[in-house]
Amino acid sequence: MTSSPPETAPRTAASDVPRLRVRDLTVRFAGLTALDGVSFTVEPGSVHAVIGPNGAGKSTTFNVLSGVHRATSGSVRLGDAELTGLPPHRIAALGVARTFQNLALSAHTTVFDSLMLGRHRLTRTGFLSAGLHLPGAAREAARHRERVREIAAFTGLEDHLDRPAGSLPYGLQKLVELGRALCTEPRLLLLDEPVAGMTAPERRRTAEVVAAVREGLGISIVLVEHDMAVVMRLADAVTVLDFGRRIADGPPEVVQRDPAVVRAYLGQEATA
Numbered sequence: 001m002t003s004s005p006p007e008t009a010p011r012t013a014a015s016d017v018p019r020l021r022v023r024d025l026t027v028r029f030a031g032l033t034a035l036d037g038v039s040f041t042v043e044p045g046s047v048h049a050v051i052g053p054n055g056a057g058k059s060t061t062f063n064v065l066s067g068v069h070r071a072t073s074g075s076v077r078l079g080d081a082e083l084t085g086l087p088p089h090r091i092a093a094l095g096v097a098r099t100f101q102n103l104a105l106s107a108h109t110t111v112f113d114s115l116m117l118g119r120h121r122l123t124r125t126g127f128l129s130a131g132l133h134l135p136g137a138a139r140e141a142a143r144h145r146e147r148v149r150e151i152a153a154f155t156g157l158e159d160h161l162d163r164p165a166g167s168l169p170y171g172l173q174k175l176v177e178l179g180r181a182l183c184t185e186p187r188l189l190l191l192d193e194p195v196a197g198m199t200a201p202e203r204r205r206t207a208e209v210v211a212a213v214r215e216g217l218g219i220s221i222v223l224v225e226h227d228m229a230v231v232m233r234l235a236d237a238v239t240v241l242d243f244g245r246r247i248a249d250g251p252p253e254v255v256q257r258d259p260a261v262v263r264a265y266l267g268q269e270a271t272a
């Protein structure tokens, strides 16, 4: 298992990773307030977890951050860029990548090609010159292949590059998604329940990779996750939502003991 990054995986310069500021974010769906004036800040290079009981508004937060939903009001700024109102591809172009709760891979595509899909945003010479075998395009394609191999090694996928993604165990498929997101060279990575549905060893392995991403690449990570052990291990800061409102925010060890958080989770158990 690769728990530290290989020499060849260059860090994103710390100065290139901007602060993410979420301010007074409100999202309403036909009379239902999914998010109600939520604010939090993700410090550059940190892992920031967004947690809360079912229906608290975590996915809605992610969907606004990645442009899938529009905020009713409020602001999301990545450095100087205002993200609210931008479509997903414009947000991706600003260096925001996400993985999904459910697998979003093409089962028959090889792991290598799945990772290469992440490079498309960065392709300068375009498919036409690549098709015409122009020298610049060949050099660029070689660089992309090299970087895909580096990221495969970083995520522990190097022995599976030629296999169809769908033939891998679930935990490795989730790592392919993570690897594909890393292949876009994000400054901000949104991980939606990265260990959901995994076996205990897969959870451990994935948590190690996420920790290595934080240590080795220096990018910011926003993590939505139900597994508290993973949250406590990985997060530098935690924002807790309940019924669309922020009920706590701070370091994991402080948030964990917050009476409002304990009440919210006990309430969930009582109704489960």
Ligand SMILES: Nc1ncnc2c1ncn2[C@@H]1O[C@H](COP(=O)(O)OP(=O)(O)OP(=O)(O)O)[C@@H](O)[C@H]1O
Pocket: 029, 032, 033, 034, 052, 053, 054, 055, 056, 057, 058, 059, 060, 061
């Ligand atoms: N597209 C939508 N239309 C209407 N209501 C929605 C929509 N998306 C989410 N909601 C509602 O908004 C609230 C917040 O949902 P959200 O999915 O963000 O919660 P969550 O914290 O991610 O929950 P879970 O942990 O169960 O995934 C819920 O009451 C949900 O039913």
